[in-house]
Amino acid sequence: MSDAPPSPGHTPFPAAGNISDAEREDLRRHGILLTSLEELYGWGRSNSIWPLQFGLACCAIEMIAAATARFDIARFGAEIFRPSPRQADLMIVSGTVTKKMAPQVVRLWNQMPEPKYCIAMGACAISGGPFKQGYNVLKGIDRFIPVDIYIPGCPPRPEALLHGLTQLQEKIRAERVSGPQAARHLQPDAASEFPVPDYGAHDLQPPSNPTLFKPPVNPRSEGLKD
């Protein structure tokens, strides 16, 4: 265990041992590469993300464009879109999630093996977007499954998706393999599957997962409460 506090500016590649980042850079300049198993593990995982081949609306078109030669998501190692949730570790919720579709999306998420990540792509997947006031659109997929990266836009351009992907890669590289800061899939008591909502008479039952989703508070009235 390192005695020195981790340098604040360097989260993606935590230094191995008690060598500071500057010393490590110095060694690297002399041809000596120091690393840790944790780093290698995160580096490998972050550069071979297999997304689920799964599109819901117009954001899926941008996702497809990101996979084509012009934008080429393969540069980031995430070009293998798998048609089966059993072989995928990234769910890109690309588009409007209707209430009729939401149970299927949660079911797909439950079928994905850990470690798995979720990107909410576009305004609809984040909050319902332009359909927020409607009766048939889920107001954000984070009501039922945990979301790692939110990509705003309507739809986001492929560059935005690539940026979200690199952000997710940084998040994966920063995950620890042990200790209290360990990644979710390494914590035995962390939830991996989430209850699939039922079709109710007027709405989904329940309309959101209370362990995941808390209704937002009004920040202006918060300060007035005693």
Next chain:
Amino acid sequence: MTGPASPDPAKPAPSAQPAADGPFPSAIQPFSPSALLPLLLARFPAAKVELVPNPGTAAEHSLLLDAVFAPEIARFLRDDPALRLDYCSNVTGVDWLEKEITDTVKKSVPASAPVAGVADPGPASPRPATMIEEKTKRLQPGYLEAVYHLYSMALKHGPVILRLRTGNRTDQVTLPSLTPVWRSADFQEREIFDLYGIIFSGHPDLRRLLMWDEFKDHPMRKDYVSPDDFEWEPTPHGDVHERAKAHYPAPAPVAGVADPGLPAGPGSPSPATKPPEAKP
């Protein structure tokens, strides 16, 4: 093609339509509903068919059909060699709520007749004939409506618009399905069943199309209330603002500070304006 439009021998020129003389005959509306109406009335004397005029510039008048005779009339419209309305392009629903209608009837009052309420202009002069308006109010019951847009692919004319109305909006909501006549009405009638709640009898597969089977409401009805899963928005307005008030009620007014009125007003007093002794 340079020759004139060859008249189909099986197609008698409808009387209401001037003869087509160019290479592109007036294919838009050879059968206006007003021309179609006597045809249908002659063919189906027992049926009640009305003309529903459209006063707008589009002038898309339509025919209100007797629901009992609708499949028979539809079959006639499809199979008649002069009509051949073989393509049902669109079926849609309308929800008409109950509304009060004021009928104004103009009546002429003969000269010098004593009319209550009209002041006599003079004792000697005979009062001239006047027009008075009588207003009567009546309550038009609500109903649901299915509207069909028909075209003829064979004869290149259309649209002919049909309307079917239910008895009311609650328990008499059954209409005959026209899917056996036009297959293209299948999904659209299912959609109307789903969103408006019109039951199409004789439909081969009447299930909800968009909402799930367990769903009980009909969301396109005007009195539909959507589930209230409101969440805070930074700038609510309109109906959303009203719901914001219900979900985030105005905080209790702090002593010494004027009530801001709205819960989420940008001018709400910040915590700094609170008296410090109010904090526990």
